Amino acid sequence: MAKSVHHPFLRLAVTSTALSLVLPTALYGEQGVQNKPIVLKMQPSGIEREGRFTIETDAKGNAKIVPAKKKKLLKADVGVDGVNYSVYLSSEPPYSLVNMGSDDTYFENKSTPLYVDSNRDGKLGDDEEWYANMPVRIGDKMFEVKRIAKNGSEIELLPSQQPLRGLIAGRKCPPFRFLAQNGKVVSLESLKGKPFLLDVWSTT
Amino acid sequence: MGRKNLEVVMLSVDAGYGGTLEQANRDVKAMLKKHNIDWTSIVVQGGFNGVVRKFNLNGYGLTLIDANGIAQGIDVRTPELNTLLTKMLGKR
Numbered sequence: 001m002a003k004s005v006h007h008p009f010l011r012l013a014v015t016s017t018a019l020s021l022v023l024p025t026a027l028y029g030e031q032g033v034q035n036k037p038i039v040l041k042m043q044p045s046g047i048e049r050e051g052r053f054t055i056e057t058d059a060k061g062n063a064k065i066v067p068a069k070k071k072k073l074l075k076a077d078v079g080v081d082g083v084n085y086s087v088y089l090s091s092e093p094p095y096s097l098v099n100m101g102s103d104d105t106y107f108e109n110k111s112t113p114l115y116v117d118s119n120r121d122g123k124l125g126d127d128e129e130w131y132a133n134m135p136v137r138i139g140d141k142m143f144e145v146k147r148i149a150k151n152g153s154e155i156e157l158l159p160s161q162q163p164l165r166g167l168i169a170g171r172k173c174p175p176f177r178f179l180a181q182n183g184k185v186v187s188l189e190s191l192k193g194k195p196f197l198l199d200v201w202s203t204t
Numbered sequence: 205m206g207r208k209n210l211e212v213v214m215l216s217v218d219a220g221y222g223g224t225l226e227q228a229n230r231d232v233k234a235m236l237k238k239h240n241i242d243w244t245s246i247v248v249q250g251g252f253n254g255v256v257r258k259f260n261l262n263g264y265g266l267t268l269i270d271a272n273g274i275a276q277g278i279d280v281r282t283p284e285l286n287t288l289l290t291k292m293l294g295k296r
Binding site: 166 | 256
């Protein structure tokens with residue numbers, strides 16, 4: 001049975017049988033963010049998730065989609081702003097904090113995916129997938145992945161000063177500022193007070 | 205419903221498909237003109253990579269943000285989008 005350790009600025013869930021997280025001295029102090037790492041002790045979760053499918057090309061140049069196999073996930077809970085979130089990691093090493101791919105998109109990013117159950121429904125949607133080479137959003141805070149143990153038993157997160165990124169249902173849209181084709185600046189601030197649809201598309 | 209009550213912000217990822225940003229701008233403008241669309245249009249530098257780095261979105265689709273800047277639906281499609289919009293804006 002799980003119980004919680006209360007801390008003025010950080011609440012970490014622990015199990016009654018084993019301490020599942022190392023309690024940091026403080027995460028968010030009154031003097032501002034303190035760079036204290038949080039070490040998540042990853043435990044088997046009983047949850048599986050499909051990895052990425054890959055595309056293989058045979059000698060004749062024919063491309064074939066190779067379905068991804070399901071991987072068992074490890075899990076730990078972390079409290080941010082008084083809310084507990086579960087963080088998941090594949091139980092299958094190797095892990096990488098570096099993206100050796102050509103960019104940070106889903107098909108190219110070769111760093112390790114992490115999952116944060118942001119809506120706390122016990123399921124992991126595509127929007128709850130993050131990559132270890134970029135800041136990870138938990139609640140309304142950003143964290144850098146500083147270390148993943150070789151066997152996946154620990155993830156070390158460091159509070160990040162990076163701007164909020166990532167869209168999560170029910171949570172703040174991250175700030176943005178773009179120059180539109182009509183020459184006007186469009187930002188979260190300029191749209192304040194008005195609902196809007198973000199439409200990701202292309203002409204191709 | 206009208207854009208007085210709801211803005212549509214189009215984020216084109218054309219710039220990530222090998223051409224220049226200028227070419228992507230031209231292609232997007234031409235496409236919007238052809239279909240007589242005058243919604244706010246942005247060509248995101250870096251294409252999908254730029255969208256991922258800001259919004260953590262990896263695919264095409266619609267995200268609904270309410271007047272308080274809260275994401276109400278990610279990759280929403282009809283009929284869920286209709287339901288959310290009706291709830292947000294009321295019947296029109």
